[in-house]
Every structure is written in C-alpha cells, then in structure tokens.
Amino acid sequence: MNRRDFLKIAGVGMVSTIFEPVLPYEIKPSKKRLALLIDITKPFDIKACLDACNKAHNIPEIEDPKHKIKWIWPERFSDVFSEQIDMPKEITIPVLCNHCENPPCVRVCPTKATFKRKDGIVMMDYHRCIGCRFCMAACPYGARSFNWIDPKPFIKGSNPKFPTRTKGVVEKCNFCAERLDKRESPACVEPSNGSLIFGYLSEMKDLISNRYCLRRKPDLGTSPSVYYLI
C-alpha cells in the first residue's frame, strides 16, 4: 500500500465514524409479563400495604424529604392523573415503580445494574450500582430514591432475611422478585383485601378490558405494568 492509498482509507474511515448510527440499547419484549392492578374503587388500607413493603424490604424511615427512600408511597389521585381525568372526589392512591415494558432507566444505566427480567420485572443489582443517578433522571415517575446517607440507623422494623442497602446506591421497588421466586405474592398485595391484584398480564386481560383503567403518562411510550382500575 502506498502513502496515497493509506491516506484515502484513513480518511474514509474517519468520516465513517461521524455517520456511525448510534444504536439504541436493545430492550427485549417480555415473554410473560407480570402486572399489578390497583382497584381504587374499593376502599382498602393503604397504610397497611405500604408498611408491609417497608418492613419486608428494610426501607429506612427518613424524615428529611431530600433523603427519603420510597418504594411504594401514597399520592393524591389528582396529582398522578391530572392530565388524563378529573376525579370529583379527592382520593389517595399508592404509586410505585411501574416496571415499564420499555423502561428508560434500563436504557441509560451505564453498568447494567438496572435490567429487565424476562417476566417484565425491572430489577436492580445493587452490587453493580455506581450511584450515577442517570436512572433517576430518566424515570418519568420519580420511582427511584438515592441513598445519600447510610440507611441502616433509620430502619424501624427489620427483616433479617432481606439485605439492606448502602450509602451511594439507587433503590426502588422490585415487584417483590424475592417473594415471587418463592411462590409468594408481593408484600403490598397481601394486606390489600383484594384491591391489589397481581399476576401475568395475559391472564388478567379480561379484568382490564371490562373496566375503565389508567396507566401513568401513557403518552411517553414506556408502557407501565401498573394499572389503576377506576
């Protein structure tokens, strides 16, 4: 190869790097997708559901709103669905990670600490989390919390069977993956008196199609797995 050829090839190579398409991170569709239906027409003890989750996952109770850790928490219906529907009566509903079919948090995670399981659970591997908080910026639902301080002193009712988290990692609801794999239903579903229904989406199609139901911010295209039956 002479000098002229070398410069030609090098030039073409350099130009081609500019036009290299930026491939989106591939997120495979779930094979059998898990979903949670929340029937907000039936009154139920929201606090009992939240407490069950907090206890099962060693979630600290930190008063400072800047340091608060939330997996599932109460929110006013009008704040959550204001752009979709007007509710004549003000009610409180539980909100949590939506375990989106197309999760933006998985797309942005630089270490694959957040990933999507085959059953649709958007799962976190805290061992890999480097605390960059890209996922928190990407999540349109504010479902993620960052451990600014060591959470251990703030844990009230502890569950020795579940690990705690450490300072510097992001955390969120895991759809009780550890309980599902042991054939138990999620912690929040148990005390809900039938208002929270958990299962495979394909098996709950009738319930969803027979009722009027909402999902949070559907126009973003994330396709949440948490449905609110109203």
Added chain:
Amino acid sequence: MKMYDKSKVIPGLFIFASIVAFPFLYNQVNPSSEPVLAKAEGKCVQEKDFMKKEHMKILNQWREGVVREGKREDIYINGIRYEKSLQKTCLKCHKRESFCDKCHSYAEVKPYCWNCHSGETK
C-alpha cells in the same frame, strides 16, 4: 580503586539494609499467630480446603444467579438442601466476628459484603 566517603557510605548501606530486613527478621523471631477460626456446626457446601480458597467465587456465582438470572431455587449437595444466600445460609453456621473477620483482618482484605448483608440494621 579508591572509594570516596567510605566512612559515610558503608554505615549508610548497613542502616538501609537493616531497615529493609527488619520486618522479615521480626517475623522470624516472633511469628504472628495464624487466625484461629471458630468451629461451626452443620455441613458446609464444600470441603474446608476448597472453601478456604474459593468461597468468594461460590458467593459470586450465587449472587449472579439469584440477582441477575432469577435462579433462586435451592441447591442440593450430598442430599442436603442449601439456600443460595450469605445471610441465610453461611451466617447460620458461621458467626461473622469469630469466623469471617478473623481471616479477613489477618489478610487485610475488606470485603464489602457486610455493607448490606450483615443481617444487622444498626
């Protein structure tokens, strides 16, 4: 051949050599005692010699399986059922203070398992 500053160089070399050799000689005279590990009840997942070298690899395999691949089902070794868990399996027989920490502090390794898996919340 003439050596300059012999009176300074030779003692200097001697001092340097003795400083370098001191830790080795010190350890020869009174060797630090090897860690004594607490005896544990129950049957371990593998033999002692294997666990000595490879326990971290087993823990990593369990971790990858449980967290990333969703393989949480219990494992059977020689007919005994084990749950893939540091907190729920290993620490059931071994106490952290009298077992894990003994070797880790002897070898000056600081595994970060305990940040989350100590089983304590305080």
